[in-house]
Amino acid sequence: MTLLIGTARNPGRFRLRSASLPLLALALPYPHAAQAQVSRTEDNAITNADDAFGQSVGNERVGLYGADDVRGFSPTEAGNARIEGLYFAQASSPGGRAISGNMIRVGLSAQGYAFPAPTGIVDYTLFRNFGGLGANMRLEYGQYGSPILLADAQLPLGADAGVTLSLNLREQERHEGGRANNMGLGATIAARPWEGAQIIAFASEFRFWHDPAPPVSFPDGDFLPPEYKRRELLSQPWALRDNRNTLFGAVAKLPFGEWRVDVGLFQSGRRVPETYSDLLTRLRPDGTTPARVIVANGNNRDDVTSGELRVTRSLVTGPMAHKLIVSARGRVGERVFGGPLRINLGESTLLEPDFRAEPTFTLGPENLDKVQQGSVGFAWSATVPGRFSLDASVTQSKYRKNVDFASPTREDVRVRDTPTTGSLTGSVFLTRNLVLFGGHVRGFEEALVAPEAAVNQGDAPPALRTRQTDLGIRYAFPGNIRLVAALFTISKPYFNLDENQVFRELGSNTNRGAELSLAGQILPGLNIVAGAVLIDSRITSPLVDAGQIGSRPIGTSRRRMIFDADWRLDGGTSPLSFDISVIGLSAQVGNAAGTLMAPANTTVDLGMRYRFKLAGANALLRAQVNNVANVYGWNVSGSGAFQYRPRRHGSVALIMDL
Template sequence: MTRTIAWIWGTACLAGLALPSTAWAQRVTDNVIANASDAFGESVGTERVGLYGVDDVRGFSPVDAGNARIEGLYFAPVDRLPVRLVRGNKVRVGITAQRYPFPAPTGIVDYDLSATGGADQLTLGLETGQFGSVWANLDAQVTLARDLRGYAGATLRRVRRLDGGDNKTDIVSSGLAWTPYAGASVAVFQSFSRSYDDDAAPSIFPAGDFLPPSIRRRERIGQTWAERDNTHEIFGALAKLPLGAWAIEAGLFRAERRVDAGFTDLFVNTRADGTTPDRVIVADANNRDLALSGEVRVVRAFGDAALAHRVTLSLRGRTGDRRFGGVQRIALGESSLNFSDQRPRPVLTFGADDTDKSSQATVGLGYSLASAGRFSLDLGLSGSRYRKTVRFASSGLVTAASDRPVTASVTGSLILSPALTLYGGYVRGFEEVSVAPANAANRGAVPPAIRTRQTDVGLRYAVTPTVSLVAGLFEISKPYYNLDDQAVYRQLGLSSNRGLEMSLAGTLRPGLSVVLGNVLIDARISGALVDNGSIGARPVGSIKRRTIASFDWRPDGGESPLSFDVSAEGLSSRVGNASNRLLAPPRESVDIGLRYRFALAKAPALLRLQLANALDDYGWQVAPNGAFTYSQGRRLYVELRVDL
């Protein structure tokens, strides 16, 4: 029923705007490098720049930890938000989290909705990529009345992946934004996306302390019948209503992900020559993850610029209803990564599903004190009531957990001069744990939420009026979850990520923008399993350094129709197994791009070319569960955008 409603709503909005459009195809003028204010992580449409993203902030995932926001309001995602639903996101960490209500230890990812965009817009985007992949996007923002705007969008994507598989994705999004009076906003939105004919790529687990062999790209290693099919729906409404010295902010969101067909291709105990005695396909179906979440805030501001006060009362809540398990493990036995080893499709018989129901309600009180040009101080105190019940169908076992954590935060900044600001903070949080991976005996299980903490301190220095330097130290501590020697996903110890991060970003001169970033991380595990040598002292998949450098140059002081960009990323070696005796080699990649702006039948247009991984670096990525996957090779993207 909800799928039908989503399609009817999306189709109605499209008909009302008289065109089929996407949830934010990027405009001709959009340029994430030129617009970035720091190097900590920012995206515009499909372009991204910075050290961090939604999957990795200081070595952890803020989305998996439950630290996502939509337009600043609490939101519990069940999957990564479709890029067509949102026009971009901003990673808030360190100084970028200052003055932000109720910060979180693992950082916050704040999404901007396409439905609340600005001026009227109709943008067509067409793109082609590796091996004949194609994308088509069409996006619209239209004024329906003096205080009412409509948004509608759709996207069509057909991807041919480097591992030989394919993927199809369709997205429909729509929304309405109402401005009842000056400064106020009310928005409703929906998004429906489906990913299907999605071939399961191989996940490689070496049998010893050696790397897998190089695999020829575009060789179809996966099984032709192991095609995944899932849908993702989101409905939401939010309101921001200033009332003099008071303000009310509220958001309510419903997100659901359904997996009609799921497959994971595991090459277990892979030998150095690429063969394995234990290839296993893990199949599941009829899984669901449903979350209802939201937040209501009442804000009272008083004082003046010399001494401004703000008091925030917040009520956040979420409920989760997951259906998982019932998997079938299909043993293929001896196999190889070196050729397409196709097998007949087996008869799939799934077991009963396990269920996971959770709820959390949080009341928070925040106080902010700021003096223009002098200092700021933010205090937060929250109390939560948390419950979680998991029922395992095969054994009848029921596990229950409850908690009443109290979390707090204190952050502040001291302005020593117009150019120099010091900042620091201490945050205690209550966060989610990542789902048990596909190779876990308890695949799909989610442990109860955990208590975390973060300390950071640093400075921001205005090198010039348009270039800013940020440098900071941080430490994040939380329980460490991974697979034990029986492949059970559970707590194995405590983790501590200490690091130094630096950002230099801004406009060096008219037309020349730069984003430079570097983070050094010392990720450590402590506990009995480390002490007795069962596991190493560093988390699987962790790195010690990430360095990024991005430049965008538009000649003639930023007035030329041509612009050129280059982005480089360097990664240190990555821990490849639990014993820490295997390391994936360091990786470097360089992307080179060109933009040409012109008029197409009087409409502003952009031709965008990008050569990704221009040096054709071949490297290995390592997931926290120890799965190796190989990186993408050199590829050329060609995109045409037109603002009609």
């Protein structure tokens, strides 16, 4: 690896070549005779999944939903994130190497989960090491030839304590063309002071830089952008993005007989010294535009400190187990944003490179956004195993938001609110294998930040009141197959761009839908995860009644289907296994009027695993081909920006438990 120290504009750029990866790996701890505490060669999201609603394990993920999309909404944008089950407000996604995976808590998986939230919860888990010694390494030749190194080392600090150190280096060949660098670092210290107790402190950082801003297009009519060559670099050579995310914190889970104390404190930060957006507005059918706009921004930061203290009392009365929970949670955040400059390059095209000289510009003054929120919650649960469960909670919050705009023409924002939210959920065993579940949840959530196409880019409206109701069944087939089916409805205010490209509240948005999950082992060695979600997303607004906007939000689709299968030969004993992933997405709404639709598409991914011994260590060869049929499809953002989906690409990785 060669480390090149550049200017302040492009600091710390590295060149990571495939041939240098094994040399770099020699610098890692290599306890050859030790048993690795965590086996990365066994990471497999398909075989670990309990349902089809979303789970990640290491670098593998599976499911209908992800951290940015649950039932048509984003739990992370809404502030519905947790770390080890405890409240966590994030300035950015935890991209460092302290997080080992996540699980989407929605529907049945949210049953029995204290203080659920509308649109679901993304619950992150941490690396932990209680006295183990070992190391793991992943050398990957990734998409379009991207060299990647991921490494973890576990070091003991006694019989019940240890350290995990993690590293991620990647020189990423972007699917839009060009190359970007990113690096992730992480460390955790874990201790088990007594049986059942855990204390974990962690720190992580994720940085990406020299990242080209790919162009996105906004058709000026009821037509799709023309298909253009994928992987061709169309970005302006000077429009490079730089982003640094940090996450620090600690979690303690301390049982004291019938009492339990859980506490978590987290600090999440984001630094954006330089970023750009490349917008081909008013795109014509021939791929040309009269106004290619570069939105330059920078010197932005976002810091938020959050945490939760939870005390739980468990008791048993006859056949019934009870839990009483008192929770105090809060967050304090400060965000510096704004100051963007819109640079109109004039006439341009989407079909071929159109590089321009870097203009001289000065960013405008930044705005300051401060938010404080404190909440006290009470929850009660009652369970009779094999019979029923009932969970209820109520939370009283105090919310303050102050936005000081630098421009004297804009009125500052002052919001004070004291919302009361709550939930009532439960499940009943109709038979030994059939469970009926459901619930109603009212929440208080953050709103989306104004996108790059908005003239008020970066603005964040005050928090919103939301609600969700769902009802479903789970049936456990003989063996290890579980079927989950549910109906749901979610309502929240609808924000998007108006006719003046101002991001503001335009009405209310209700998502009604049905979801289906089938997961488990159908034969020895053969696991499947299959699911579908059907969503009728509707806007209620005077603008809809007047015909100024359509009744469905931009970027939404009515149907998403997945099918994943992992087949390990010889009844699950062979070193060789194959996997397939099929994702089908129906047409997406492409403009505010609802008169343009991005076509439906289905992609197929294929993979293979081969397990073997290398120098006495467990090793895995992992090969994948994504978008096997090389389908050309469009993705539409919530603001109406079109961007093509990645073309066919492959990867191969060597993973070792050292």
